[in-house]
Amino acid sequence: MRKQYxxxxxxxxxxxxxxxxxxxxxxxxxxxxISGYEFISEQAKEIQNDDFQNPGFSVIENGLDIYNEVxxxxxxxxxxxxxxxNKFIPKSIAxxxxxxxxxxxxxTLRDQIQYCWVERLENFPLLYDDIQLLALETMIRNKAFxxxxxxxxxxxMKPYYEAGKAFYFTRFGQMDMNCSQCHxxxxxxxxRGQKLSQGHTNGFPLFRLESQKMVNLPQRLxxxxxxxxxxxxxxxxxxxxxxxxxxNARGNGLKIETPAVRY
Amino acid sequence: xxxxxxxxxxxxxxxxxxxYSNNISASPEIKYIVEGDNIFNPLGGLExxxxxxxxxxxxxxxxxxxxxxxxxxxxxxxxGTIGPSLIAVSQRLTESQIRxxxxxxxxxxxxxxxxxxFRGPEKMNRISxxxxxxxxxxAQDIEDIVSYLITLKTIQTKTF
Numbered sequence: 526m527r528k529q530y531x532x533x534x535x536x537x538x539x540x541x542x543x544x545x546x547x548x549x550x551x552x553x554x555x556x557x558x559i560s561g562y563e564f565i566s567e568q569a570k571e572i573q574n575d576d577f578q579n580p581g582f583s584v585i586e587n588g589l590d591i592y593n594e595v596x597x598x599x600x601x602x603x604x605x606x607x608x609x610x611n612k613f614i615p616k617s618i619a620x621x622x623x624x625x626x627x628x629x630x631x632x633t634l635r636d637q638i639q640y641c642w643v644e645r646l647e648n649f650p651l652l653y654d655d656i657q658l659l660a661l662e663t664m665i666r667n668k669a670f671x672x673x674x675x676x677x678x679x680x681x682m683k684p685y686y687e688a689g690k691a692f693y694f695t696r697f698g699q700m701d702m703n704c705s706q707c708h709x710x711x712x713x714x715x716x717r718g719q720k721l722s723q724g725h726t727n728g729f730p731l732f733r734l735e736s737q738k739m740v741n742l743p744q745r746l747x748x749x750x751x752x753x754x755x756x757x758x759x760x761x762x763x764x765x766x767x768x769x770x771x772x773n774a775r776g777n778g779l780k781i782e783t784p785a786v787r788y
Numbered sequence: 789x790x791x792x793x794x795x796x797x798x799x800x801x802x803x804x805x806x807x808y809s810n811n812i813s814a815s816p817e818i819k820y821i822v823e824g825d826n827i828f829n830p831l832g833g834l835e836x837x838x839x840x841x842x843x844x845x846x847x848x849x850x851x852x853x854x855x856x857x858x859x860x861x862x863x864x865x866x867x868g869t870i871g872p873s874l875i876a877v878s879q880r881l882t883e884s885q886i887r888x889x890x891x892x893x894x895x896x897x898x899x900x901x902x903x904x905x906f907r908g909p910e911k912m913n914r915i916s917x918x919x920x921x922x923x924x925x926x927a928q929d930i931e932d933i934v935s936y937l938i939t940l941k942t943i944q945t946k947t948f
Contacts, residue, residue, distance in 0.1 A: 699903070699919050701894070701912055706901040711870050717855045718866035754919050 581784020
Protein backbone atom coordinates (compact mmCIF):
# COMPACT_ATOMS: atom_id res chain seq x y z
CA MET A 526 0.00 0.00 0.00
CA ARG A 527 1.21 3.48 -0.86
CA LYS A 528 2.53 5.38 2.08
CA GLN A 529 0.58 8.51 3.03
CA TYR A 530 2.53 11.65 3.90
CA UNK A 531 1.05 14.38 6.03
CA UNK A 532 0.58 17.84 4.41
CA UNK A 533 3.15 19.13 6.86
CA UNK A 534 5.81 16.95 5.21
CA UNK A 535 4.99 18.40 1.79
CA UNK A 536 5.23 21.95 3.12
CA UNK A 537 8.60 21.16 4.72
CA UNK A 538 9.90 19.74 1.46
CA UNK A 539 8.60 22.73 -0.46
CA UNK A 540 10.47 25.15 1.77
CA UNK A 541 13.59 23.01 1.76
CA UNK A 542 13.75 23.01 -2.04
CA UNK A 543 13.00 26.72 -2.11
CA UNK A 544 15.86 27.42 0.29
CA UNK A 545 18.29 25.38 -1.78
CA UNK A 546 17.24 27.12 -5.00
CA UNK A 547 17.49 30.57 -3.46
CA UNK A 548 20.95 29.89 -2.10
CA UNK A 549 22.05 28.58 -5.49
CA UNK A 550 20.71 31.57 -7.44
CA UNK A 551 23.92 33.66 -7.28
CA UNK A 552 25.91 30.66 -8.45
CA UNK A 553 23.47 29.87 -11.26
CA UNK A 554 23.47 33.50 -12.38
CA UNK A 555 27.23 33.62 -12.70
CA UNK A 556 27.85 30.04 -13.65
CA UNK A 557 27.87 30.65 -17.35
CA UNK A 558 30.24 33.31 -18.64
CA ILE A 559 29.20 34.55 -22.04
CA SER A 560 31.53 36.67 -24.12
CA GLY A 561 30.18 39.90 -25.59
CA TYR A 562 30.64 38.22 -28.98
CA GLU A 563 27.43 36.29 -28.46
CA PHE A 564 25.42 39.50 -28.04
CA ILE A 565 26.37 41.26 -31.28
CA SER A 566 24.66 40.93 -34.64
CA GLU A 567 25.72 38.47 -37.36
CA GLN A 568 27.16 41.28 -39.49
CA ALA A 569 29.30 42.53 -36.60
CA LYS A 570 30.50 38.97 -35.97
CA GLU A 571 31.57 38.71 -39.60
CA ILE A 572 33.57 41.93 -39.30
CA GLN A 573 35.31 40.64 -36.19
CA ASN A 574 36.15 37.27 -37.71
CA ASP A 575 37.60 38.69 -40.93
CA ASP A 576 41.17 39.91 -40.39
CA PHE A 577 40.93 42.22 -43.39
CA GLN A 578 37.62 43.81 -42.45
CA ASN A 579 38.40 44.12 -38.76
CA PRO A 580 39.80 47.65 -38.22
CA GLY A 581 41.65 46.40 -35.14
CA PHE A 582 44.24 44.70 -37.29
CA SER A 583 45.46 47.93 -38.84
CA VAL A 584 45.98 49.19 -35.29
CA ILE A 585 48.01 46.06 -34.58
CA GLU A 586 50.19 46.89 -37.58
CA ASN A 587 50.74 50.38 -36.16
CA GLY A 588 51.59 48.77 -32.85
CA LEU A 589 54.24 46.58 -34.48
CA ASP A 590 55.81 49.67 -36.09
CA ILE A 591 56.08 51.35 -32.71
CA TYR A 592 57.32 48.08 -31.21
CA ASN A 593 60.22 48.01 -33.68
CA GLU A 594 61.20 51.64 -33.13
CA VAL A 595 64.45 52.30 -31.29
CA UNK A 596 64.17 54.10 -27.97
CA UNK A 597 66.19 57.02 -26.61
CA UNK A 598 68.93 54.73 -25.33
CA UNK A 599 69.26 52.66 -28.52
CA UNK A 600 67.16 49.87 -27.01
CA UNK A 601 64.03 48.51 -28.62
CA UNK A 602 61.22 46.28 -27.38
CA UNK A 603 62.36 43.37 -29.52
CA UNK A 604 65.65 43.13 -27.56
CA UNK A 605 63.72 41.43 -24.77
CA UNK A 606 60.49 40.31 -26.39
CA UNK A 607 61.80 38.93 -29.67
CA UNK A 608 61.20 39.78 -33.28
CA UNK A 609 57.59 40.91 -33.75
CA UNK A 610 56.92 39.92 -30.16
CA ASN A 611 57.36 36.17 -30.60
CA LYS A 612 58.79 35.81 -27.09
CA PHE A 613 55.64 37.13 -25.40
CA ILE A 614 54.09 34.55 -23.10
CA PRO A 615 50.30 34.42 -23.71
CA LYS A 616 49.67 33.03 -20.22
CA SER A 617 51.46 35.99 -18.68
CA ILE A 618 49.53 38.53 -20.79
CA ALA A 619 46.25 36.93 -19.72
CA UNK A 620 47.17 37.46 -16.06
CA UNK A 621 47.01 41.26 -16.22
CA UNK A 622 46.28 43.30 -14.13
CA UNK A 623 48.77 41.86 -11.68
CA UNK A 624 50.79 43.01 -8.71
CA UNK A 625 54.02 44.81 -9.54
CA UNK A 626 56.60 44.17 -6.83
CA UNK A 627 58.83 47.17 -7.64
CA UNK A 628 56.02 49.73 -7.94
CA UNK A 629 54.24 48.02 -5.01
CA UNK A 630 50.83 48.32 -6.63
CA UNK A 631 48.76 46.49 -9.23
CA UNK A 632 49.51 47.31 -12.85
CA THR A 633 47.40 46.89 -15.93
CA LEU A 634 48.92 45.91 -19.25
CA ARG A 635 48.87 49.62 -20.12
CA ASP A 636 50.85 50.50 -16.98
CA GLN A 637 53.36 47.75 -17.73
CA ILE A 638 53.92 49.07 -21.28
CA GLN A 639 54.34 52.57 -19.84
CA TYR A 640 56.81 51.21 -17.27
CA CYS A 641 58.95 49.55 -19.96
CA TRP A 642 58.63 52.60 -22.21
CA VAL A 643 60.08 54.84 -19.51
CA GLU A 644 62.45 52.51 -17.62
CA ARG A 645 63.84 50.29 -20.39
CA LEU A 646 63.60 52.47 -23.50
CA GLU A 647 64.11 55.67 -21.47
CA ASN A 648 61.50 57.47 -23.58
CA PHE A 649 59.34 60.36 -22.53
CA PRO A 650 56.19 58.89 -20.92
CA LEU A 651 53.17 58.46 -23.17
CA LEU A 652 49.89 60.15 -22.41
CA TYR A 653 47.23 57.77 -21.19
CA ASP A 654 44.98 58.39 -24.18
CA ASP A 655 47.91 58.29 -26.61
CA ILE A 656 47.18 56.39 -29.82
CA GLN A 657 50.66 54.80 -29.60
CA LEU A 658 49.91 53.29 -26.21
CA LEU A 659 46.59 51.99 -27.50
CA ALA A 660 48.28 50.45 -30.55
CA LEU A 661 50.95 48.77 -28.41
CA GLU A 662 48.35 47.43 -26.00
CA THR A 663 46.22 46.05 -28.83
CA MET A 664 49.21 44.40 -30.45
CA ILE A 665 50.46 42.80 -27.23
CA ARG A 666 47.03 41.70 -26.05
CA ASN A 667 46.46 40.13 -29.46
CA LYS A 668 49.50 37.93 -28.85
CA ALA A 669 47.39 36.16 -26.22
CA PHE A 670 44.46 35.59 -28.59
CA UNK A 671 42.52 32.53 -27.51
CA UNK A 672 44.23 32.38 -24.11
CA UNK A 673 41.92 32.22 -21.11
CA UNK A 674 41.80 35.29 -18.85
CA UNK A 675 43.39 34.37 -15.56
CA UNK A 676 43.66 37.19 -13.01
CA UNK A 677 44.99 36.28 -9.59
CA UNK A 678 42.95 38.03 -6.90
CA UNK A 679 44.50 36.55 -3.79
CA UNK A 680 46.86 38.01 -1.20
CA UNK A 681 48.06 41.46 -2.26
CA MET A 682 45.47 41.89 -5.02
CA LYS A 683 42.55 41.19 -2.67
CA PRO A 684 41.95 44.76 -1.36
CA TYR A 685 42.10 46.23 -4.87
CA TYR A 686 39.70 43.59 -6.15
CA GLU A 687 37.28 44.31 -3.31
CA ALA A 688 37.47 48.05 -4.01
CA GLY A 689 36.70 47.41 -7.66
CA LYS A 690 33.77 45.21 -6.71
CA ALA A 691 32.35 47.93 -4.46
CA PHE A 692 32.74 50.40 -7.33
CA TYR A 693 30.87 48.02 -9.65
CA PHE A 694 27.85 48.09 -7.35
CA THR A 695 27.88 51.87 -6.74
CA ARG A 696 25.28 54.04 -8.43
CA PHE A 697 26.56 56.99 -10.42
CA GLY A 698 25.28 60.08 -12.12
CA GLN A 699 21.95 61.62 -12.87
CA MET A 700 20.75 58.31 -14.33
CA ASP A 701 21.51 56.79 -10.91
CA MET A 702 22.48 53.34 -12.15
CA ASN A 703 25.26 50.91 -11.34
CA CYS A 704 27.10 48.51 -13.63
CA SER A 705 25.46 45.46 -12.12
CA GLN A 706 21.92 46.46 -13.05
CA CYS A 707 22.58 46.37 -16.79
CA HIS A 708 25.22 43.67 -16.94
CA UNK A 709 23.97 41.20 -14.32
CA UNK A 710 20.23 41.69 -13.96
CA UNK A 711 19.10 42.72 -17.44
CA UNK A 712 21.63 40.76 -19.50
CA UNK A 713 20.19 39.82 -22.90
CA UNK A 714 17.46 42.47 -22.81
CA UNK A 715 17.23 45.09 -25.53
CA UNK A 716 18.26 48.70 -24.92
CA ARG A 717 16.64 50.15 -28.03
CA GLY A 718 18.44 48.24 -30.79
CA GLN A 719 21.28 47.05 -28.61
CA LYS A 720 21.45 43.82 -26.63
CA LEU A 721 22.89 44.17 -23.15
CA SER A 722 25.93 41.95 -22.67
CA GLN A 723 27.44 40.56 -19.50
CA GLY A 724 30.03 43.31 -19.60
CA HIS A 725 33.18 41.22 -19.90
CA THR A 726 36.52 42.68 -20.88
CA ASN A 727 38.05 39.84 -22.90
CA GLY A 728 37.75 41.79 -26.18
CA PHE A 729 39.50 44.98 -25.10
CA PRO A 730 40.99 47.05 -26.71
CA LEU A 731 38.16 46.82 -29.21
CA PHE A 732 36.68 48.60 -32.18
CA ARG A 733 33.42 50.41 -31.40
CA LEU A 734 30.94 50.52 -34.24
CA GLU A 735 29.08 53.35 -32.54
CA SER A 736 31.96 55.82 -32.41
CA GLN A 737 33.97 54.12 -35.20
CA LYS A 738 37.24 53.99 -33.29
CA MET A 739 39.42 51.76 -31.18
CA VAL A 740 38.96 52.15 -27.44
CA ASN A 741 40.63 50.63 -24.44
CA LEU A 742 38.77 49.84 -21.24
CA PRO A 743 39.16 53.20 -19.41
CA GLN A 744 38.05 55.06 -22.53
CA ARG A 745 34.99 52.83 -22.76
CA LEU A 746 34.27 53.37 -19.06
CA UNK A 747 34.47 57.12 -19.55
CA UNK A 748 31.85 56.83 -22.29
CA UNK A 749 29.68 54.82 -19.89
CA UNK A 750 30.05 57.57 -17.31
CA UNK A 751 29.11 60.21 -19.83
CA UNK A 752 25.92 58.37 -20.75
CA UNK A 753 25.12 58.06 -17.05
CA UNK A 754 25.60 61.84 -16.84
CA UNK A 755 28.23 61.34 -14.15
CA UNK A 756 31.53 63.10 -13.54
CA UNK A 757 34.15 60.78 -15.04
CA UNK A 758 37.43 59.61 -13.53
CA UNK A 759 40.84 59.98 -15.11
CA UNK A 760 41.95 57.14 -17.35
CA UNK A 761 44.83 56.22 -15.06
CA UNK A 762 42.87 56.75 -11.84
CA UNK A 763 42.94 54.18 -9.06
CA UNK A 764 39.17 53.80 -9.30
CA UNK A 765 39.27 52.66 -12.92
CA UNK A 766 42.28 50.45 -12.25
CA UNK A 767 40.46 48.71 -9.40
CA UNK A 768 37.39 48.32 -11.58
CA UNK A 769 39.53 46.83 -14.34
CA UNK A 770 40.89 44.29 -11.87
CA UNK A 771 37.37 43.33 -10.84
CA UNK A 772 36.04 43.19 -14.40
CA ASN A 773 38.92 41.10 -15.70
CA ALA A 774 38.72 38.75 -12.73
CA ARG A 775 34.96 38.51 -13.23
CA GLY A 776 35.62 37.16 -16.72
CA ASN A 777 38.28 34.67 -15.60
CA GLY A 778 38.10 31.73 -17.98
CA LEU A 779 36.87 33.61 -21.04
CA LYS A 780 39.07 33.53 -24.10
CA ILE A 781 40.83 36.75 -25.13
CA GLU A 782 39.55 37.96 -28.50
CA THR A 783 41.41 41.24 -28.99
CA PRO A 784 40.73 43.09 -31.28
CA ALA A 785 36.99 42.57 -30.88
CA VAL A 786 34.21 44.47 -32.62
CA ARG A 787 31.37 45.73 -30.41
CA TYR A 788 28.68 48.36 -30.38
CA UNK B 789 -9.93 55.57 5.95
CA UNK B 790 -6.27 55.35 6.71
CA UNK B 791 -4.14 57.44 4.42
CA UNK B 792 -0.45 57.20 5.07
CA UNK B 793 1.56 60.23 4.06
CA UNK B 794 4.87 58.73 3.19
CA UNK B 795 7.43 61.25 2.20
CA UNK B 796 7.34 64.99 1.86
CA UNK B 797 10.12 65.86 -0.51
CA UNK B 798 11.43 69.38 -0.28
CA UNK B 799 13.87 70.58 -2.86
CA UNK B 800 15.53 73.57 -1.35
CA UNK B 801 18.42 73.99 -3.78
CA UNK B 802 18.22 77.13 -5.84
CA UNK B 803 20.17 77.48 -9.02
CA UNK B 804 22.35 80.54 -8.55
CA UNK B 805 24.62 80.50 -11.56
CA UNK B 806 23.69 78.46 -14.56
CA UNK B 807 26.22 78.60 -17.32
CA TYR B 808 24.39 75.86 -19.15
CA SER B 809 21.04 77.55 -18.94
CA ASN B 810 19.86 76.13 -22.27
CA ASN B 811 20.42 72.64 -20.89
CA ILE B 812 18.53 73.32 -17.72
CA SER B 813 15.38 71.32 -17.56
CA ALA B 814 14.97 71.67 -13.86
CA SER B 815 13.16 73.78 -11.41
CA PRO B 816 14.03 71.82 -8.29
CA GLU B 817 12.11 74.20 -6.05
CA ILE B 818 8.82 72.60 -7.08
CA LYS B 819 7.51 70.47 -4.21
CA TYR B 820 5.28 67.47 -4.48
CA ILE B 821 3.47 65.30 -1.96
CA VAL B 822 3.59 61.53 -2.16
CA GLU B 823 0.59 59.68 -0.73
CA GLY B 824 0.93 55.90 -0.88
CA ASP B 825 2.15 55.33 -4.42
CA ASN B 826 0.40 58.39 -5.79
CA ILE B 827 1.10 62.03 -6.54
CA PHE B 828 -2.43 63.38 -6.83
CA ASN B 829 -1.70 66.98 -7.76
CA PRO B 830 -0.01 67.88 -11.06
CA LEU B 831 3.54 69.09 -10.51
CA GLY B 832 3.45 72.85 -10.09
CA GLY B 833 -0.24 72.81 -11.05
CA LEU B 834 0.76 72.52 -14.71
CA GLU B 835 -1.36 71.09 -17.48
CA UNK B 836 0.11 68.46 -19.79
CA UNK B 837 0.10 68.33 -23.56
CA UNK B 838 -0.12 64.69 -24.78
CA UNK B 839 1.15 65.59 -28.24
CA UNK B 840 4.40 66.95 -26.80
CA UNK B 841 4.55 64.01 -24.40
CA UNK B 842 4.62 61.61 -27.31
CA UNK B 843 7.64 63.45 -28.73
CA UNK B 844 9.38 63.47 -25.35
CA UNK B 845 9.17 59.69 -24.88
CA UNK B 846 10.92 59.26 -28.25
CA UNK B 847 13.56 61.96 -27.73
CA UNK B 848 16.93 60.46 -26.77
CA UNK B 849 17.97 63.54 -24.81
CA UNK B 850 14.70 63.90 -22.93
CA UNK B 851 12.52 61.04 -21.71
CA UNK B 852 13.99 58.32 -23.94
CA UNK B 853 11.36 55.93 -22.58
CA UNK B 854 11.64 53.84 -25.76
CA UNK B 855 15.12 52.68 -24.85
CA UNK B 856 13.64 50.48 -22.11
CA UNK B 857 9.87 50.25 -22.69
CA UNK B 858 7.70 49.07 -25.53
CA UNK B 859 5.26 51.78 -26.61
CA UNK B 860 2.65 52.00 -29.37
CA UNK B 861 4.91 54.15 -31.56
CA UNK B 862 5.35 52.35 -34.90
CA UNK B 863 7.67 54.98 -36.43
CA UNK B 864 10.55 53.85 -34.22
CA UNK B 865 12.04 50.51 -35.13
CA UNK B 866 13.64 49.47 -31.90
CA UNK B 867 11.89 49.41 -28.54
CA GLY B 868 13.62 48.28 -25.38
CA THR B 869 12.63 45.28 -23.30
CA ILE B 870 14.22 46.20 -19.97
CA GLY B 871 11.08 47.71 -18.45
CA PRO B 872 7.50 46.46 -18.73
CA SER B 873 5.54 47.24 -21.87
CA LEU B 874 3.58 50.47 -21.60
CA ILE B 875 0.88 49.44 -24.04
CA ALA B 876 -2.49 50.09 -22.42
CA VAL B 877 -0.69 51.27 -19.28
CA SER B 878 -3.63 53.38 -18.10
CA GLN B 879 -5.71 50.23 -17.69
CA ARG B 880 -3.29 49.09 -15.01
CA LEU B 881 -2.32 52.35 -13.32
CA THR B 882 -4.18 55.53 -12.48
CA GLU B 883 -2.96 58.97 -13.48
CA SER B 884 -1.63 59.71 -10.01
CA GLN B 885 0.24 56.40 -9.88
CA ILE B 886 1.82 57.02 -13.28
CA ARG B 887 2.86 60.48 -12.10
CA UNK B 888 4.88 59.12 -9.18
CA UNK B 889 6.46 56.44 -11.35
CA UNK B 890 7.62 58.95 -13.95
CA UNK B 891 8.67 61.48 -11.31
CA UNK B 892 10.70 59.16 -9.11
CA UNK B 893 10.39 55.41 -9.54
CA UNK B 894 12.87 54.81 -6.71
CA UNK B 895 10.19 55.83 -4.18
CA UNK B 896 8.17 52.84 -5.36
CA UNK B 897 11.06 50.40 -5.70
CA UNK B 898 14.43 51.54 -4.32
CA UNK B 899 16.24 48.90 -6.37
CA UNK B 900 14.71 49.97 -9.66
CA UNK B 901 16.97 50.70 -12.62
CA UNK B 902 14.59 53.41 -13.83
CA UNK B 903 16.03 56.91 -13.46
CA UNK B 904 14.11 59.38 -11.31
CA UNK B 905 13.18 61.91 -13.95
CA PHE B 906 12.27 64.55 -11.36
CA ARG B 907 14.31 63.17 -8.47
CA GLY B 908 16.17 65.70 -6.38
CA PRO B 909 19.78 66.11 -7.56
CA GLU B 910 21.02 66.08 -3.96
CA LYS B 911 20.17 62.35 -3.80
CA MET B 912 22.46 61.43 -6.69
CA ASN B 913 26.10 60.39 -6.56
CA ARG B 914 28.71 62.27 -8.59
CA ILE B 915 26.55 64.13 -11.09
CA SER B 916 28.43 65.64 -14.02
CA UNK B 917 29.07 69.36 -13.59
CA UNK B 918 27.03 70.02 -16.75
CA UNK B 919 23.90 68.64 -15.11
CA UNK B 920 24.50 69.90 -11.59
CA UNK B 921 21.38 71.03 -9.74
CA UNK B 922 19.12 69.88 -12.54
CA UNK B 923 16.63 67.11 -13.02
CA UNK B 924 16.42 65.04 -16.18
CA UNK B 925 13.01 66.45 -17.12
CA UNK B 926 11.19 69.63 -16.14
CA ALA B 927 7.85 69.58 -14.34
CA GLN B 928 6.13 70.51 -17.61
CA ASP B 929 7.80 67.58 -19.39
CA ILE B 930 6.61 65.20 -16.66
CA GLU B 931 3.04 66.45 -17.00
CA ASP B 932 3.22 66.12 -20.80
CA ILE B 933 4.39 62.52 -20.55
CA VAL B 934 1.78 61.64 -17.91
CA SER B 935 -0.96 63.14 -20.05
CA TYR B 936 0.30 61.07 -22.99
CA LEU B 937 0.49 57.83 -21.03
CA ILE B 938 -3.07 58.08 -19.71
CA THR B 939 -4.32 58.16 -23.30
CA LEU B 940 -2.96 54.62 -23.78
CA LYS B 941 -6.18 52.79 -22.91
CA THR B 942 -6.35 50.07 -25.56
CA ILE B 943 -3.81 47.84 -27.19
CA GLN B 944 -4.35 49.62 -30.48
CA THR B 945 -1.84 52.12 -31.80
CA LYS B 946 -2.55 55.66 -30.76
CA THR B 947 -1.75 58.42 -33.19
CA PHE B 948 -2.53 62.08 -32.98
